[in-house]
Amino acid sequence: MGTYQACNEPIDYFDDSYWATWTSGTTGVAVTNPGDPGVIVGVAAGTSSIVARFSDYVYTYNGEYCDGNLSPHQGTAGVTVQEPTYVGVGSAVADTVRCGTTNYSARRLQVPYTVLDSNKSPIAVAGMTVEEQLSWTSSVCATSNDCGQEPSAGTWTTDGSGGFTDTIYNCSATCENNGSCTEDWQQTFTVNTHSVGIVNGSAVGTLNCVATDCSSTPQGVTH
Amino acid sequence: MGGKGRRIARLWAAFSLVLMILAMPAYAQQDSQTGFWKGKLEVRQFNFSYAVGVRNQHYVVRSVDVWKTNYDFYQNSAGIVREELTFINHNRSVGGPVDIRLLNYAEGEGLVFDKGRPEAIEGSLKPPVRGKSLGVKHVLGFSCEGSEFKWKTFQHASVELQSWRAVNSSLRVPLLQVEYFSDSTGALIALTVRVVSLVEPSPTLPPSLFQPPEGLRIVNVPMVQ
Numbered sequence: 001m002g003t004y005q006a007c008n009e010p011i012d013y014f015d016d017s018y019w020a021t022w023t024s025g026t027t028g029v030a031v032t033n034p035g036d037p038g039v040i041v042g043v044a045a046g047t048s049s050i051v052a053r054f055s056d057y058v059y060t061y062n063g064e065y066c067d068g069n070l071s072p073h074q075g076t077a078g079v080t081v082q083e084p085t086y087v088g089v090g091s092a093v094a095d096t097v098r099c100g101t102t103n104y105s106a107r108r109l110q111v112p113y114t115v116l117d118s119n120k121s122p123i124a125v126a127g128m129t130v131e132e133q134l135s136w137t138s139s140v141c142a143t144s145n146d147c148g149q150e151p152s153a154g155t156w157t158t159d160g161s162g163g164f165t166d167t168i169y170n171c172s173a174t175c176e177n178n179g180s181c182t183e184d185w186q187q188t189f190t191v192n193t194h195s196v197g198i199v200n201g202s203a204v205g206t207l208n209c210v211a212t213d214c215s216s217t218p219q220g221v222t223h
Numbered sequence: 224m225g226g227k228g229r230r231i232a233r234l235w236a237a238f239s240l241v242l243m244i245l246a247m248p249a250y251a252q253q254d255s256q257t258g259f260w261k262g263k264l265e266v267r268q269f270n271f272s273y274a275v276g277v278r279n280q281h282y283v284v285r286s287v288d289v290w291k292t293n294y295d296f297y298q299n300s301a302g303i304v305r306e307e308l309t310f311i312n313h314n315r316s317v318g319g320p321v322d323i324r325l326l327n328y329a330e331g332e333g334l335v336f337d338k339g340r341p342e343a344i345e346g347s348l349k350p351p352v353r354g355k356s357l358g359v360k361h362v363l364g365f366s367c368e369g370s371e372f373k374w375k376t377f378q379h380a381s382v383e384l385q386s387w388r389a390v391n392s393s394l395r396v397p398l399l400q401v402e403y404f405s406d407s408t409g410a411l412i413a414l415t416v417r418v419v420s421l422v423e424p425s426p427t428l429p430p431s432l433f434q435p436p437e438g439l440r441i442v443n444v445p446m447v448q
Contacts, residue, residue, distance in 0.1 A: 093274035093284050098404045098413035099318060100290075101266070101448040103376040105404070105412055108316075110274060147317060148440070149342055154314035171318035173344045173442040178377045183317045212317055217277070 016054040025049035029081050042081035045118055051076050082117035084128065084191035089113060089200040090163075094217040099171030108169040109218040115162040115191055120199055128158040131190050132166070138186035140223045141209035147172035147181040168210060168218040175214035184211045187220070198222045255424035258300030258393045262422035263309075266292045269414040288313075292321065297425065302329035302395045303433045319344045319444070325435055326447070328395035333447030334435055343435070346444040350374060350384060357385060362398040363422060365389035379407035384448075394422065402448075 017038035024030050029046035033039055040050055052075045057068040090112035097108040115123045115130070132153045136143045149172045156164035174181040187208040189196050198205050200222035212218040268290040276282030293310040306324040315321070320337040326348055327333070336343035350372035357369030367387040374382055383403040388395070400417040 091279065091282055092277040093282065094277055095272045095274035096406055096412060097270055097272070098268070098415075100321065101268070101402065101415055101417075102319065102444065103380070103382060103446055105378060105380055105406060109277070148442075149317055149319065151317045152315055156314075167314065167316060169316045169318070171316065173319050173342075173444050176319070176344075176444050177442070 014056075016056070017052070020052040020054040023051050023053075025051070030079050040079055042079075042083075045081055045083040045085075047078055047080050049076055049078055082121065082123045084115050084123060084194060084196055085118040086116040086120060086197045086199045086204070087113040087130070087189050087191070088116045088120065088122070089198065089222070092220075097169055099169070099176065102171070102176050104171065104176040106169040106171050106175065107215070107217040108167060109220070111166045111168070111220060113164055113166060113189075115158055115196075116199060123162045124160065125162055126158055126160045128162065128191055129193075130156045130158060130164050131193075133188045133190070135186040135188075138207075138209070140207060141186040142184055142211075143186060144182045144184040147174050147183040147212075149173065149183065150185070151183070168212060168220070170212035170214060170218065172214075180214045182211065182213045184209070186210075254392050255394070257424065257427050258298075259425040259428050260296075260298040260394050260396070260422060261425040261428075262296055262396070263420045264294040264296050264306060264396065264417065265420050266290075266294070266415065266417045268292075268416075271411050271413065273410065294324070296396055296419075297428050297432055298393075298395060299428055299430075299433050300393070301327075301433075302393075303327045304396055305432050324447070325433060326396075334439075334441070335447055336435065336439055341438060341440045343439040343441045344444045344447065345441050346447040348447060350382075351446070354386075357387075359390075360387055362387055362389075363419065365392055365394065365398060367398055380412070381405045381409070396422070398422075400448075 020037060022032035022037060024032050026046065026048035029044055029048040030040050030042050033041060055070050055072050058071045059066045059068045092109060092111045094107060094109050096105050098105045115128055117123055134153050136145055154166065158164050170183055172181060172183065187210050198208060203222045205222040208220045208222050210218060210220045270288050270290065272286050274284045291312040292308060294306040295309055296304055296306045298304045304326040308322045320335050320340065320342055322337040325334045328348065331347055331349045333348045334343055334345045352372055352374045354370035354372045357371050360367050360369060368390045369385060369387045372384045376382065385401045386397045387399040388397045396419055398419045402415040403411060404413040405411050
């Protein structure tokens, strides 16, 4: 923002973004584009200083009239580029939910997540695409398709705080028939197609082991 | 106003009354000539949640979320209805199929399966108890008889279903259903409303539309709604 001050007028402001020359202090983190003045593009996680150089007239009263002189100016600001590295588990809650229009209700676990950067700071950006991958073949988790009704993997779009909520319940036909069965799987996440880790309290891992049955609240353990 | 004026006024009032009667909906439901129907069905389930923190039992979240599912439906002259899922607004966790519902109202049996998956559930379309009449309502131009059913599930949950079906018509799909599902403590867990949002007579439809695919692995359930 350019600043003009006439001899007898208050300060005035003008958007000089288009005419300014933009440079990034650390181009490995963020770059400027001469074809798109004022727009900073992230390259990798980190911080960089961004400098905008421009020229403005400064007016001074020389005893007879206001005399304008073109003078160089610059503004500096810091930018931080965050890269999705983890999803962080928030305060999970449990309730009972009716299984569609059936005669059965199941225990439901709702797990709020927030997308985090490499410093485990939230990335408060809406519109990131989070996808889960489910596997019944795992070297870490005990898996089971005892209920015979594997869930479909979920997809979410983050809200303005970088959050989304995973919902887990067992509404299988076996449970609906007053039977018992277990459906357990391995869960991983990607954010904007890149694999991310999981931060769950003090535990940091790469996957969740999810366990469900017909009577208990589903459980997720991070490894 | 003199006597002649009063007579004119009375005649005018009588004429207006006749006009009003003629203009009233006749509820003369136009039945399908072929016995085939097609239309749209919308299901809205309000899930009343009293959610307690897993780590902190004092952390309580009260909320209502709405599951929305829309179906296109097709009915043949034998009273078999095919409902095809066209919209769902929530991720499914471990759960029964929802994509295609073949509901045989003549036999009182329903079969539900997902496209491309072998699991299917099959069960009765009839509630496990006799219903109480709610009288007659006109819905979408159909004369409908209402029935109310109340029963308990094996989990001791209470279900109250109010269902409105066309009478004197070949249409078998209930035009309106409202259902309350409460847990064993009496807490309302879900309110479900099923509404036919469009219905019209259809030309004859191919029999294959009302046949399940081969090789389904069928699990019997008490009831398909």
